Amino acid sequence: MLTAPAIDRESAVPLYYQIHLHLLHQIEEGLLKPGDLLPSEQEIATRIGVSRMTARQAVKSLCDAGVAYSRRGRGTFVSRGKQEKTSTELLSFTQEMNARGSRPTSRVISFDYVQAGAEVATALHLTKNTKVLRLVRVRMADSSPMGVESSFLPASLFAGLKETFDPRTSLYQALAKQYGVRMVAADEVTEVGLATTEVANLLAVQKGAPVFIFKRTSYAESQRPVEYVQSTYRGDRWKIVSRLSTSEQSGGDARRVAGRQLLPLHAER
Amino acid sequence: MLTAPAIDRESAVPLYYQIHLHLLHQIEEGLLKPGDLLPSEQEIATRIGVSRMTARQAVKSLCDAGVAYSRRGRGTFVSRGKQEKTSTELLSFTQEMNARGSRPTSRVISFDYVQAGAEVATALHLTKNTKVLRLVRVRMADSSPMGVESSFLPASLFAGLKETFDPRTSLYQALAKQYGVRMVAADEVTEVGLATTEVANLLAVQKGAPVFIFKRTSYAESQRPVEYVQSTYRGDRWKIVSRLSTSEQSGGDARRVAGRQLLPLHAER
DNA sequence: GAGTGGTCTAGACCACTTT
DNA sequence: AAGTGGTCTAGACCACTCG
Numbered sequence: 001m002l003t004a005p006a007i008d009r010e011s012a013v014p015l016y017y018q019i020h021l022h023l024l025h026q027i028e029e030g031l032l033k034p035g036d037l038l039p040s041e042q043e044i045a046t047r048i049g050v051s052r053m054t055a056r057q058a059v060k061s062l063c064d065a066g067v068a069y070s071r072r073g074r075g076t077f078v079s080r081g082k083q084e085k086t087s088t089e090l091l092s093f094t095q096e097m098n099a100r101g102s103r104p105t106s107r108v109i110s111f112d113y114v115q116a117g118a119e120v121a122t123a124l125h126l127t128k129n130t131k132v133l134r135l136v137r138v139r140m141a142d143s144s145p146m147g148v149e150s151s152f153l154p155a156s157l158f159a160g161l162k163e164t165f166d167p168r169t170s171l172y173q174a175l176a177k178q179y180g181v182r183m184v185a186a187d188e189v190t191e192v193g194l195a196t197t198e199v200a201n202l203l204a205v206q207k208g209a210p211v212f213i214f215k216r217t218s219y220a221e222s223q224r225p226v227e228y229v230q231s232t233y234r235g236d237r238w239k240i241v242s243r244l245s246t247s248e249q250s251g252g253d254a255r256r257v258a259g260r261q262l263l264p265l266h267a268e269r
Numbered sequence: 270m271l272t273a274p275a276i277d278r279e280s281a282v283p284l285y286y287q288i289h290l291h292l293l294h295q296i297e298e299g300l301l302k303p304g305d306l307l308p309s310e311q312e313i314a315t316r317i318g319v320s321r322m323t324a325r326q327a328v329k330s331l332c333d334a335g336v337a338y339s340r341r342g343r344g345t346f347v348s349r350g351k352q353e354k355t356s357t358e359l360l361s362f363t364q365e366m367n368a369r370g371s372r373p374t375s376r377v378i379s380f381d382y383v384q385a386g387a388e389v390a391t392a393l394h395l396t397k398n399t400k401v402l403r404l405v406r407v408r409m410a411d412s413s414p415m416g417v418e419s420s421f422l423p424a425s426l427f428a429g430l431k432e433t434f435d436p437r438t439s440l441y442q443a444l445a446k447q448y449g450v451r452m453v454a455a456d457e458v459t460e461v462g463l464a465t466t467e468v469a470n471l472l473a474v475q476k477g478a479p480v481f482i483f484k485r486t487s488y489a490e491s492q493r494p495v496e497y498v499q500s501t502y503r504g505d506r507w508k509i510v511s512r513l514s515t516s517e518q519s520g521g522d523a524r525r526v527a528g529r530q531l532l533p534l535h536a537e538r
Numbered sequence: 539g540a541g542t543g544g545t546c547t548a549g550a551c552c553a554c555t556t557t
Numbered sequence: 558a559a560g561t562g563g564t565c566t567a568g569a570c571c572a573c574t575c576g
Contacts, residue, residue: 320549345561
């Protein structure tokens with residue numbers, strides 16, 4: 001009933017993406033339920049008055065997002081699973097907490113220059129003892145501590161950052177605005193560990209409590225590593241939610257991760 | 270030098286995918302290094318003699334795989350990072366270990382019918398106490414225990430499986446062959462925990478050692494949940510490696526996971 | 539046989555980046 | 558101004574699935 005009026009050819013938003021959003025909206029509203037058949041590419045094309053390639057691009061982007069999946073000769077179906085909010089967000093603490101209605105805050109523990117140790121130097125492709133800027137923050141949700149994050153940045157790349165940056169604000173925004181540095185990729189390693197005495201005090205847990213340990217190296221324009229972050233998050237407050245889907249391309253057993261979320265746990269025990 | 274001869278128009282392999290493999294090969298061979306510019310879509314099209322849309326599809330599929338990334342007005346660049354083997358495999362214990370040259374084996378602890386508890390019943394959309402088939406295995410690499418996996422399957426869906434299935438072989442292959450059941454998606458939750466006495470004995474670690482806890486629900490044709498797996502993996506032997514890339518589509522701060530691997534750790538401490 | 543998604547063509551215009 | 562990727566068109570043939 002509201003297929004045609006939902007599309008605006010004058011809009012700056014690409015047609016295929018308008019169709020994408022339109023279908024996604026119908027799924028979120030429950031008009032299309034998991035397992036339901038989406039309109040065929042041909043039907044979308046004729047109903048909305050676009051070429052089939054454009055309709056196809058819209059459907060393809062839904063599949064890429066893990067919201068639907070296609071079967072040759074049969075059609076495209078709505079995937080099952082929590083379509084809670086956007087499903088491909090990840091790991092930005094502030095965004096994540098805002099999306100869940102908690103108030104994210106940070107307590108700055110330290111913001112200073114230190115010499116790179118072996119691990120930091122390797123990650124940032126520096127030589128040991130090179131000067132790096134260190135920012136240690138306790139991440140809190142509604143004044144309850146959730147994790148500790150230590151960020152390391154090459155001091156040479158961001159001259160003056162320590163003087164101009166307010167460590168209570170967004171580091172990523174500051175890097176983009178002041179230095180034109182945009183992150184394009186990151187490698188992240190997740191391990192498990194036990195809370196040390198120091199971390200236990202900061203996070204208000206028992207020493208020896210299980211914790212997530214994240215180590216992330218972020219790259220600008222995929223060339224130079226510009227940030228290394230070590231994070232320790234409370235194991236009793238977080239879980240990682242992944243949505244996996246089988247890879248169709250060129251058959252086989254490979255899988256890919258369609259979406260992933262780091263979620264707070266219900267408070268227990 | 271070997272652009273044209275690498276493409277075979279008579280092959281059943283799609284043109285765009287042949288081009289994808291061709292470029293990937295050049296990257297793996299080091300002819301194209303991280304940060305290097307790929308040939309433009311127009312150049313690929315004219316050099317190989319395909320339409321630009323086909324060349325574009327090849328480049329797009331490389332970007333989808335996290336191997337490259339595009340910048341409007343500038344070009345498409347090779348991503349940095351480990352292109353070790355295929356980068357989008359995940360979590361199939363047997364594959365993972367084979368790829369790393371370890372010999373994967375399993376020790377079957379139990380293979381029996383049990384009544385679904387609350388957690389299993391919820392995950393499989395059954396009522397509590399429904400009969401389910403349970404398969405508990407210790408996963409080993411070179412005879413060293415790496416994790417414990419408990420699989421639960423609705424008994425009603427797989428009548429006779431207990432009698433015909435050899436629990437030392439691949440469960441997924443058996444489901445596909447005997448019941449025509451193919452998994453299309455899965456939801457996975459990763460938590461951290463401490464080894465219980467029972468798990469500690471099976472995994473040969475100290476009680477209270479940190480462990481990964483995976484809980485995965487797999488769906489057939491994205492409709493019915495057909496398998497629920499609880500896994501406990503040694504925290505001193507595994508890490509999760511994720512490759513993140515910024516999402517381009519319609520600007521914003523969202524990220525997506527391009528690839529993920531569960532890797533064994535070097536034995537330490 | 540009718541309908542579906544998968545692939546492919548040969549053009550086109552645009553916004554953006556670099557020279 | 559030239560080159561790039563982003564989008565879009567209006568067709569086409571194919572392999573596959575289903576009734």
